[in-house]
Amino acid sequence: MFGRRPFLGAIGSLPFAPRFAAAAAGGRRDVIQELGVRTYINAAGTYTMLTASLMPPEVMAAMTAAARHYVNLGELQDAVGKRVAELLQCEAAMVTSGAAGALTVGTAACLTGKDQKKIQQLPDVTGMKSEVLIQKAHRYGYDHAVRACGVKMVEVETAEEFERAATEKTAMALFFNDADPRGQIKLEEFVRLCRKHSIPSFNDAAADVPPVENFWKYTKLGFDLVTFSGGKGICGPQSAGLLLGRKDLIEAARLNTSPYSDTISRGMKVNKEELVGMLVALELYVKRDHAAEAREWDRKVEVIVKAARKVPSVTSEVVVPPIANHTPHLHLKWDQKVVKITPPEVMKELRAGTPSIEACPATNRESLVFTVWMMQKGDEQVVARRVQEILKKAAA
Numbered sequence: 001m002f003g004r005r006p007f008l009g010a011i012g013s014l015p016f017a018p019r020f021a022a023a024a025a026g027g028r029r030d031v032i033q034e035l036g037v038r039t040y041i042n043a044a045g046t047y048t049m050l051t052a053s054l055m056p057p058e059v060m061a062a063m064t065a066a067a068r069h070y071v072n073l074g075e076l077q078d079a080v081g082k083r084v085a086e087l088l089q090c091e092a093a094m095v096t097s098g099a100a101g102a103l104t105v106g107t108a109a110c111l112t113g114k115d116q117k118k119i120q121q122l123p124d125v126t127g128m129k130s131e132v133l134i135q136k137a138h139r140y141g142y143d144h145a146v147r148a149c150g151v152k153m154v155e156v157e158t159a160e161e162f163e164r165a166a167t168e169k170t171a172m173a174l175f176f177n178d179a180d181p182r183g184q185i186k187l188e189e190f191v192r193l194c195r196k197h198s199i200p201s202f203n204d205a206a207a208d209v210p211p212v213e214n215f216w217k218y219t220k221l222g223f224d225l226v227t228f229s230g231g232k233g234i235c236g237p238q239s240a241g242l243l244l245g246r247k248d249l250i251e252a253a254r255l256n257t258s259p260y261s262d263t264i265s266r267g268m269k270v271n272k273e274e275l276v277g278m279l280v281a282l283e284l285y286v287k288r289d290h291a292a293e294a295r296e297w298d299r300k301v302e303v304i305v306k307a308a309r310k311v312p313s314v315t316s317e318v319v320v321p322p323i324a325n326h327t328p329h330l331h332l333k334w335d336q337k338v339v340k341i342t343p344p345e346v347m348k349e350l351r352a353g354t355p356s357i358e359a360c361p362a363t364n365r366e367s368l369v370f371t372v373w374m375m376q377k378g379d380e381q382v383v384a385r386r387v388q389e390i391l392k393k394a395a396a
């Protein structure tokens, strides 16, 4: 679908050489190959370090077309935001620099509203509401993007603790959607408590499509702000994301970021290419045949399972995480006395091969883990063959 595969098929296991670069890119320059930087088959998933996802050609075309015009950034953000809000059935929306960027601008919006003095004062929160409530089980690395606004995170565990911690200092309450099963206060109750105490609620659902319905589920449940990452399952620009929610908060968030220079999020600039690319990626995502796509994932998993199970003692299990990265994760295991190699060693061999293959970083000493949703057409055959080869060799 994205053009690299037929080329790979043609060269089989030859190492990449610069002279192939032009052919691979259909006659156009391919700087990554010119630089000799390794590319790989993505059997891992939407990991930022691995550049996460590939944009469909329609998205790339829209970004290239956008790059040919000058526009007023505010006017384009207005127009894109309106379309995104319609598409995702929420009151208002904006494109951000990513879900992490959305956490920062969304928090800033809750702190400052449209008050210019407060906007310029951040991350100094003197004279503002300055606390963010969060369940202890929901603490995670990305709350750094919230703390960047100068707020104090106040941890609670129970509803009673939440009610006691909700004071005139509380600016916002943050919910990490994937942590829902681990926290005592569940989605609905969290929203109810926030409403009761007039605290803006923010749900980080960055990696939580599919299912597509999640795009409107959380705003309809009553969250004031919701974010999704643009470059994960949606396959939009990797340096883009969505902030959805209440109109007044989205307007305030817009004032807290680029193009305005004296703002906390000026460094989280989003230009026209990402604005347009994000919209087109969403349009494509929403109208995709999700059931057919899920069947295709199952088929690809089956291709790898079938090949791997030809090796003695190999067993497989398919796990679909319930919330984030809701897509089949294939776990392969074997008797390491029969097949004398550990899963991390297989992972290393896959990476070192040609073409290079990245397995899921969740791989551990017990199981080798793959996801197939970011694979291009035909990748599953290459992965299946390589996995079988490596395991067979270790079984000999």
Ligand SMILES: *Cc1c(COP(=O)(O)O)cnc(C)c1O
Pocket: 048, 097, 098, 099, 100, 101, 142, 178, 204, 205, 206, 207, 228, 229, 230, 231, 238, 240, 241
């Ligand atoms: C990936 C992720 C983010 C960051 O998303 P970006 O779009 O890369 O900024 C934030 N929160 C969660 C839960 C994520 O999974």
